[in-house]
Amino acid sequence: MLDTVVAAETPEGIVLELHPAGLPARFYAFLLDWLIRLAILYGCAIVARFLGGIGVAFWVVLLFLLEWFYPIAFELGRSGATPGKKTFGLKVVMDNGLPITPAASFTRNLLRAADFLPFCYGFAIVSMLLRRDCKRLGDIGAATLVVHQPQAAPRITLQKVEPVAPVRALAPRDQAALVALAARAPTLTGERLDELAALAASVSGDQGHAGSAVTHRVLGVAQWLMGRRT
Amino acid sequence: MTPLRFEELYQAEWQELECLLDRLLGRKKNAAKDGAPVDGQRVAVLYRRACEHLALARARSYPAYLLDQLERLTSDAHQVIYQRREFGLAKVKRFLTEEFPRSVRAHSTYVWVAAALLYVPTFVIGWLVYQRPELILSVVSAETAASYERMYSDSAVAIGRAAESDWLMFGYYISHNIGIAFQCFAGGLFAGIGTLFYLIYNGASAGAIGGYLTERGHAATFYSFIVTHSAFELTAIVLCGAAGLRIGHSLVAPGRLSRVQSLVKATGDSAVIVSGAAAMLLIAAAIEAFWSSAGWLPHPVKFSVASACWIGVLSYLAFQGRRAD
Numbered sequence: 001m002l003d004t005v006v007a008a009e010t011p012e013g014i015v016l017e018l019h020p021a022g023l024p025a026r027f028y029a030f031l032l033d034w035l036i037r038l039a040i041l042y043g044c045a046i047v048a049r050f051l052g053g054i055g056v057a058f059w060v061v062l063l064f065l066l067e068w069f070y071p072i073a074f075e076l077g078r079s080g081a082t083p084g085k086k087t088f089g090l091k092v093v094m095d096n097g098l099p100i101t102p103a104a105s106f107t108r109n110l111l112r113a114a115d116f117l118p119f120c121y122g123f124a125i126v127s128m129l130l131r132r133d134c135k136r137l138g139d140i141g142a143a144t145l146v147v148h149q150p151q152a153a154p155r156i157t158l159q160k161v162e163p164v165a166p167v168r169a170l171a172p173r174d175q176a177a178l179v180a181l182a183a184r185a186p187t188l189t190g191e192r193l194d195e196l197a198a199l200a201a202s203v204s205g206d207q208g209h210a211g212s213a214v215t216h217r218v219l220g221v222a223q224w225l226m227g228r229r230t
Numbered sequence: 231m232t233p234l235r236f237e238e239l240y241q242a243e244w245q246e247l248e249c250l251l252d253r254l255l256g257r258k259k260n261a262a263k264d265g266a267p268v269d270g271q272r273v274a275v276l277y278r279r280a281c282e283h284l285a286l287a288r289a290r291s292y293p294a295y296l297l298d299q300l301e302r303l304t305s306d307a308h309q310v311i312y313q314r315r316e317f318g319l320a321k322v323k324r325f326l327t328e329e330f331p332r333s334v335r336a337h338s339t340y341v342w343v344a345a346a347l348l349y350v351p352t353f354v355i356g357w358l359v360y361q362r363p364e365l366i367l368s369v370v371s372a373e374t375a376a377s378y379e380r381m382y383s384d385s386a387v388a389i390g391r392a393a394e395s396d397w398l399m400f401g402y403y404i405s406h407n408i409g410i411a412f413q414c415f416a417g418g419l420f421a422g423i424g425t426l427f428y429l430i431y432n433g434a435s436a437g438a439i440g441g442y443l444t445e446r447g448h449a450a451t452f453y454s455f456i457v458t459h460s461a462f463e464l465t466a467i468v469l470c471g472a473a474g475l476r477i478g479h480s481l482v483a484p485g486r487l488s489r490v491q492s493l494v495k496a497t498g499d500s501a502v503i504v505s506g507a508a509a510m511l512l513i514a515a516a517i518e519a520f521w522s523s524a525g526w527l528p529h530p531v532k533f534s535v536a537s538a539c540w541i542g543v544l545s546y547l548a549f550q551g552r553r554a555d
Contacts, residue, residue: 010281012278012281012282012304013281013285014281014284014285014304016301016304016308017301057400057401058401059401060401060402060404060405061400061404061405063405064401064405064408064409067405068408068412078255078256093309097305097308097309098309098312098314099313099314101314103502103505104498106504106505107497107498107500107501107504110412110415110416110504111415111416111419111497112416113412113415113416113417114416114417114418114419114420117424140490140494141419141477141493141494141497142494142497142501143494143497143498150305172291173291175291176291176292176293179233179292179293180294182293183293183295225232225233226232226233226234226293227232227234227235228234
């Protein structure tokens with residue numbers, strides 16, 4: 001399996017698939033967060049200069065809060081992600097797919113102090129590259145996972161093709177493959193679709209033939225398998 | 231059952247669940263507006279049904295678009311149904327009156343070891359520097375030593391700093407001291423060696439400065455400055471160190487768990503201690519900035535308040551929440 005999918009079983013007995021985010025996605029998210037923090041600090045520094053001593057003090061406190069608590073505040077919010085992560089469609093969840101708990105968020109962000117060593121998040125990068133689930137040290141310790149947020153896929157509707165009864169009995173696996181092909185049909189080029197349909201031509205009794213007419217009939221079989229009869 | 235028939239039968243339920251989720255998550259602006267509260271029981275029922283449908287659809291190898299739809303629906307609902315609301319004053323109160331002090335007592339061995347690692351170097355190095363004050367020069371430069379002496383001399387208006395505002399020092403103490411404590415904790419990930427280093431290093435450097443200033447005759451000013459906030463600050467650093475040691479120990483000797491399982495368990499336990507310690511460090515920073523530095527307060531007042539703080543902190547950790555243990 002090439003996918004880096006992490007399976008999380010729910011108490012209802014179904015398996016949720018989590019897609020851990022790799023180093024590049026997380027790096028971009030981090031970079032964006034870093035720029036946001038920099039912008040806030042820069043903006044506040046201008047205000048702080050006018051306020052004098054107290055202003056500078058608040059600025060130093062802000063620096064501290066942004067360094068340690070910026071991620072915690074956002075991770076515990078509704079989206080479970082900092083603005084950077086949200087922009088790149090990432091999200092922090094627990095290992096088992098549940099929303100992150102305050103204790104876990106606190107831990108994973110404090111352990112950042114270890115990830116940062118020896119310089120430039122060295123240990124975090126090594127850890128993310130070595131692990132299939134791309135966890136940094138803080139994620140390992142807090143049992144959290146940064147995942148790609150499931151995207152709402154556009155609803156696929158099968159092309160209206162006249163249903164054709166298959167000429168032979170089909171195993172459930174073959175049926176699933178045909179239906180999957182039909183669902184993918186709109187995203188494929190005509191030539192590629194013909195090639196793929198030619199592989200399955202035996203279901204409509206067209207072995208050895210290829211072309212748009214064969215493709216039409218193969219897709220028709222898929223319609224039949226989906227349950228359409230007219 | 232064919233996929234189309236399946237979809238036709240249950241589509242209405244999925245759409246209802248989707249609508250409820252949209253409202254709960256506030257995903258659609260117009261959906262959130264109508265005020266009727268969402269029926270939680272209905273969400274739970276629909277969620278369980280959707281799980282059932284997903285399992286069926288997978289077992290029957292239904293087309294990918296159906297599986298996708300159901301997977302997204304169930305994972306969204308899963309997040310909503312199993313979310314934990316852990317905020318609120320009741321939670322904070324429970325944390326302060328029970329969880330934190332109990333967790334500290336449950337890890338008392340680590341706390342004692344961390345205390346030894348911090349205080350033994352403090353006193354050893356402090357005594358050495360007191361005996362031979364020139365040793366301070368192997369720790370800090372001559373100018374730094376001189377500036378320490380200036381800061382803690384009896385004539386200083388505000389003790390312990392180069393005459394900047396209280397607020398500025400408050401900010402500095404927060405970012406500096408809490409940073410040290412968090413490093414003591416995170417250092418535990420390196421089999422505890424990071425924690426050992428930070429505890430011993432900070433203990434030794436504090437000892438060197440203390441020993442030097444005592445020898446130079448600034449004892450009264452120096453100790454009256456540090457004694458109050460150190461009740462919170464040093465104790466919090468010890469606690470963070472204890473949490474770091476707990477993590478390190480869990481990695482070195484995981485027992486019957488795998489190393490990762492053991493680490494997760496240890497961080498879960500120690501997160502309680504570290505968050506308590508972070509609160510203590512905030513108190514310490516406030517005291518250090520506004521109380522400890524006030525040069526006009528007579529020393530007896532400072533020392534009596536300090537002893538009250540030390541007794542308060544230690545007995546809080548030792549006795550709070552014991553009755554219900």
